[in-house]
Amino acid sequence: MSPAATLASRTADRSLSGGGGVGQACASNNRSLARRRPLLAIVAVAGPLAAGAACAHQAVEGIALVVGVIVITAVLVRPAVGAYLLAAIVPITAGWQRGFPVPGLNLSEVAIAAIGGLLIAMAPRHARLRWKAFEWLLLAFCLGWLGLGLVNSWALGVSLSVSDLETLLGPFQFFILYRAMVTSLRAPRERVVAVTSLLVASLPVDVLVYLQQARIPAINQFISRMTGGSVFESYAYHYFARATGPFPHWTPLAGYLIVVLLTAVGCVLYQVQLPLPRGALGGLLLAAAVSLAFTAELSAIAGALIGSVLLAVWAGRSRQAVWAMVVVTAAVGVVAGPYLFQRLSDQFASSAGVARSTLIPQTLAYRWQVWTTQYLPAIGQRPLTGWGLTLPSSISWPFSESQYVTDLMAGGVPLLAVFGGELAAFYALCRGLRQRSMLTGSVTTAMLAGTVAALVLVLVPMNVVYPYLTSAGMPAPLFIVAGIAVAGATWNAPEPRLGGTELTGAPYPVARARLHRRARAPLQVRAQNGARGDR
Numbered sequence: 001m002s003p004a005a006t007l008a009s010r011t012a013d014r015s016l017s018g019g020g021g022v023g024q025a026c027a028s029n030n031r032s033l034a035r036r037r038p039l040l041a042i043v044a045v046a047g048p049l050a051a052g053a054a055c056a057h058q059a060v061e062g063i064a065l066v067v068g069v070i071v072i073t074a075v076l077v078r079p080a081v082g083a084y085l086l087a088a089i090v091p092i093t094a095g096w097q098r099g100f101p102v103p104g105l106n107l108s109e110v111a112i113a114a115i116g117g118l119l120i121a122m123a124p125r126h127a128r129l130r131w132k133a134f135e136w137l138l139l140a141f142c143l144g145w146l147g148l149g150l151v152n153s154w155a156l157g158v159s160l161s162v163s164d165l166e167t168l169l170g171p172f173q174f175f176i177l178y179r180a181m182v183t184s185l186r187a188p189r190e191r192v193v194a195v196t197s198l199l200v201a202s203l204p205v206d207v208l209v210y211l212q213q214a215r216i217p218a219i220n221q222f223i224s225r226m227t228g229g230s231v232f233e234s235y236a237y238h239y240f241a242r243a244t245g246p247f248p249h250w251t252p253l254a255g256y257l258i259v260v261l262l263t264a265v266g267c268v269l270y271q272v273q274l275p276l277p278r279g280a281l282g283g284l285l286l287a288a289a290v291s292l293a294f295t296a297e298l299s300a301i302a303g304a305l306i307g308s309v310l311l312a313v314w315a316g317r318s319r320q321a322v323w324a325m326v327v328v329t330a331a332v333g334v335v336a337g338p339y340l341f342q343r344l345s346d347q348f349a350s351s352a353g354v355a356r357s358t359l360i361p362q363t364l365a366y367r368w369q370v371w372t373t374q375y376l377p378a379i380g381q382r383p384l385t386g387w388g389l390t391l392p393s394s395i396s397w398p399f400s401e402s403q404y405v406t407d408l409m410a411g412g413v414p415l416l417a418v419f420g421g422e423l424a425a426f427y428a429l430c431r432g433l434r435q436r437s438m439l440t441g442s443v444t445t446a447m448l449a450g451t452v453a454a455l456v457l458v459l460v461p462m463n464v465v466y467p468y469l470t471s472a473g474m475p476a477p478l479f480i481v482a483g484i485a486v487a488g489a490t491w492n493a494p495e496p497r498l499g500g501t502e503l504t505g506a507p508y509p510v511a512r513a514r515l516h517r518r519a520r521a522p523l524q525v526r527a528q529n530g531a532r533g534d535r
Contacts (some may be wrong), residue, residue, distance in 0.1 A: 024140035064102045068114065075118055080190040082115040083181055085197065087194045087484075088201040090177065091256055094246030099230030109166075110475070112173045116180035123183035125192045127283025128490045134425035138178070141418050142171040148411035164389050171470070174479045181483025186491040191484050195263065196274045198431075198480060199284050202260045206287040209243040209253070213294050240346060243294035251466050253417025254300035257292040258458075259477040262451050264288060268324065269315040270447035288484040289328050293336035296343040298361070299465050310454040312488055367465060375400060379408045386412035403463035406470055427456040430482065433489050445488030452482045463484045 060178060075082035093108040103109070123129060149168040153160050160168075185191045211219050220232045228304075229248025231237055242250040264285035267274060274281060312321030320370065333340075347361040374395045387408050393397060400406045407416040430453035439448035455478060459468060466475045 003186065064105070070354060072114065073117055073120065076122075077124060079119055079184040080187070080193070082119050083184045083190070083194050083195045086115055086177060086180060086199040087480050091198065091259075092201055092205055092229055092246055093475045094256075094472040095227050095229075095245075095252055097226070097248075100226050100228075112176050112180075112265075116173075116176040118501065119180040119184045120176065121181075129455075132486075134422065134430060135175075135179075137418060137422040137425050138175055141415070141422050142175055144411050144415045144418055145171050148386060148415060149388040152390060155385070156388070156390050158388075158390050160389070164357065167389060174475045177476060178479040178486075179485040181480055182487045182490055185484055187440075188444065188488070189388040189490055191408055191448075192272070192274060194480075194484050195267070195444065195448070196276060198252050198477060199260060199264055199267075199274070199281070200276075202257070204285065205245045205253075205256070206291045209245045209291040210295055212243050212245070212494075213241070217528050219342045229400075240296070240343065242296045244289065245291070247473055250295045251300075251468075252297040254292060254297035255466075255468045255471065255474030256477055257295070258300045258304045258307070259289050259474060261288040261292060261304050261480055262311065262455060263448070263464070263477075265308045266311050266315075266447040266451040269311055269317050270443055270450075272444050272447050286328060286331055289332050290335050293332050293340055295361055295422070296340060298343070298347070300426065301340075303455075303462050304468040307454040307458045310457065311402060311450055314450050340404055348400060364465065370397050371405060373496045375405050375409065379405075380411070382412060383408075384412045384414065385416065387497060395436060395498060401466060403467040403469055424461070426482070427453055430456065430485065433485055437489065442488055444494065445471060445485055448485035450476065452485055 001105060071085065073081075075085075089111050093111075096107055098104070098106040129449065145211045146168045149164075150160075152158075153164075181194070185194055208219070208223070212223065223244060223246065224230070224232060226246060227244075227248040229244070231249050243253060244250050245253040247256070247258075249254045266272070266279060289304075292304060308325060312318050315321075347363060374397060377390045378394055381392070386407075388410060400409055403419075404416060407419050432448040433449035434446050434453060436483055437443075437449060439461065462468055471479075
């Protein structure tokens with residue numbers, strides 16, 4: 001790459017970041033650490049005392065409190081550590097039940113409240129952190145979900161349990177996750193490490209899936225104790241055993257894996273340099289693909305394929321992506337081909353006495369029957385407020401099986417309208433970030449924004465058949481990836497390779513040249529783009 005091109009890219013990055021650069025970020029971190037020293041002193045004094053009192057009551061609680069004090073101290077010293085922990089722990093523990101492994105606590109909720117809340121509280125008051133339209137709409141959805149749930153319970157005379165209140169407050173945890181990532185990951189290297197934490201943490205999930213599908217004794221019992229689920233006792237599981245991993249059902253696992261899989265695909269297509277051994281990223285990608293196949297969740301598998309195609313087209317690497325998809329598909333076919341073939345055969349087989357086209361999957365036909373005979377009539381009775389968490393007596397199947405039906409039941413047409421606006425703003429935000437990052441050479445940000453944009457597009461049809469965004473599995477990793485992407489645009493600076501040289505040259509010359517032509521860039525920018533294309 002020519003020196004002029006490097007200088008132009010550096011100038012563009014500095015102009016976007018307000019001329020701050022890495023030096024100002026370091027100075028800001030030092031000032032922030034000075035402000036946190038009194039809190040560090042309080043934790044250093046009160047932490048051991050509280051841990052000792054907890055150990056006297058119960059050893060497990062004491063150990064948990066000691067670990068918590070260590071984590072809080074590390075986050076106070078270096079906020080990025082908190083983001084790494086959130087990215088690694090929360091997505092894979094989102095399906096765990098309360099009381100595992102610490103009595104009375106839900107690990108993911110505690111991590112989000114303690115670490116995420118602390119990161120947001122420590123965030124500086126900066127013009128860069130002004131809320132965007134998507135964030136306001138996400139907050140509106142959280143408030144609508146909570147407010148309409150409370151109003152409906154009062155209007156219908158239904159008392160709410162502690163579990164019901166946790167469900168009403170559930171969407172707020174993903175808002176906290178998103179904002180924690182945006183405010184804490186200020187350096188390019190920190191964002192790369194956060195992405196790596198998310199991907200590497202998927203490996204234990206894959207191992208658990210393989211052990212489960214290998215019918216290792218006591219694995220399902222362990223998962224049931226971990227998640228509190230009873231799916232292994234159902235007829236559906238005994239008829240066709242599908243992987244659930246650390247989640248109470250196979251569909252949340254599929255929602256988690258599609259985010260991991262598309263993030264890994266994006267890293268490969270955009271050539272993001274992660275602190276991993278050579279070939280490790282490909283191994284993680286292949287492991288996630290095989291695990292997704294073992295869920296046999298057709299909507300998520302189709303979404304992963306379509307999302308990968310979108311990422312390849314946006315990155316200008318369609319030809320390379322075709323060969324990679326052939327290799328991955330062949331490998332998955334060898335391992336899980338007969339398994340998926342059985343699933344497809346069951347779904348499209350004809351049933352005696354059932355008037356259904358063989359072109360329509362059985363699960364979709366059953367969903368349509370449930371919607372039209374149970375849920376849509378109930379929604380018609382309360383179209384403006386919904387039913388909250390209350391199910392009317394006319395509904396015998398307690399699972400809505402659709403994100404849109406779930407929103408209509410929870411808050412009627414107004415809540416569904418807010419949800420639609422949230423998705424539209426989410427896509428617009430990530431699409432704009434991807435385009436601007438490609439022009440400035442911010443590789444990691446462009447990849448993450450493109451990944452989230454692709455996920456939002458494929459979620460539009462996927463949400464028809466399952467409430468992916470209000471269930472365990474997909475929301476945590478999705479909002480983590482989105483938060484890292486927005487952090488890259490918020491604290492914009494030249495993105496370094498691990499060796500120290502800047503990633504000012506883009507690995508996707510075709511797509512980047514197309515954007516330059518569309519923006520009618522100056523001749524100097526076009527020339528440097530041509531130099532990158534020749535590289």
